[in-house]
Amino acid sequence: MLRLLEGEILFYMGLGWVVKGYQHPEDAIVAYPRYDLVNSGKLRHHELKWLGEFTKYWDCVKRNVPLIPVDKVFKPLVRVNKDLTYLLSTFTDLIGVKKEEVEISGSSILSMGNPRDVDVIVYNSTFETKTMLEELLNKGVLRKASEYIIVNEYLEKHSSRMTLENYLKLKRDTILHFTLGQTHLNVKLVALSKGYSHCVDKVEDYTSYNGFFKVLERITAPLIPARYIVRVNGEIMEMESLREVYSELKPGEYYLVEGIIEERRRGRVLVPDHGVVISK
Helix, strand or coil: CCCCCCEEEEEEEEEEEEEEECEECCEEEEEEEEEEECCCCCHHHHHCCCCCCCCCCCCCEEEEEEEEECCCEEEECCCCCHHHHHHHHHHHHHHCCCCHHEEEHHHHHCCCCCCEEEEECCCCCCHHHHHHHHHHHHHCCCCCCHHHHHHHHHHHCCCCCCHHHHHHHCCCCCCCCEEEECCCEEEEEEEECCEEEECCCCCCCCCCCHHHHHHEEECCCCCCCCEEEEEEEEEEEEEECCCCCCCCCEEEEEEEEEEEEEEEEEEEEECCCCCCCEEE
């Protein structure tokens, strides 16, 4: 069963595609190519020059997005060794969720990643899931990721977008990076169990935004979509992010580079995902 949800890995035309968001056109899926299945490696920027072939305008979000046909993709059968199988089963039992709601993501799904460094998505997550993670960390059942692990995560995924100093500030008190046994787990808590094959939160217009904003409170964060109440130039609005790195922002001042403000039917929404959030 396809989830059509953030972080789900799908195979199409010899590539591994990562689903983006929770809403999609009726006959297609918004997804970005990340992995070369033939050579078992990550795609590099210069290898994505043909992406335009799949990029189409979708009126729901008022911009061009990569779309792949929903009837021609398939979900990979994940084969993991017994140690990882046991670890994931233990983790699932510890946080009290159904096994079918926990999926491996990232390069681990292709058996080409570091078996000691695994990306995991917990779908249908709730605030109880978040609270359970905090309790397990406080009790030492899960161990907070060391700075060495956090730096490696930065070098692997974020070094082209932001400075190490900024990344360490953003992830200073993270509950989404920890070790269980000898394995580092990077967890993304997604609040939905299944996405939508239609537009559910239409964008009417958008403008670019560079400037300060203040997080006043969390609404759903760290659950994804991570939503906050923020103040932008004296105006109170919502902020929404699909990125794990921006799902744990604390109340306080930040600077956003290359963000956007979307005019949606429910109001104005600050979206930082295509830019960089800089912690003060």
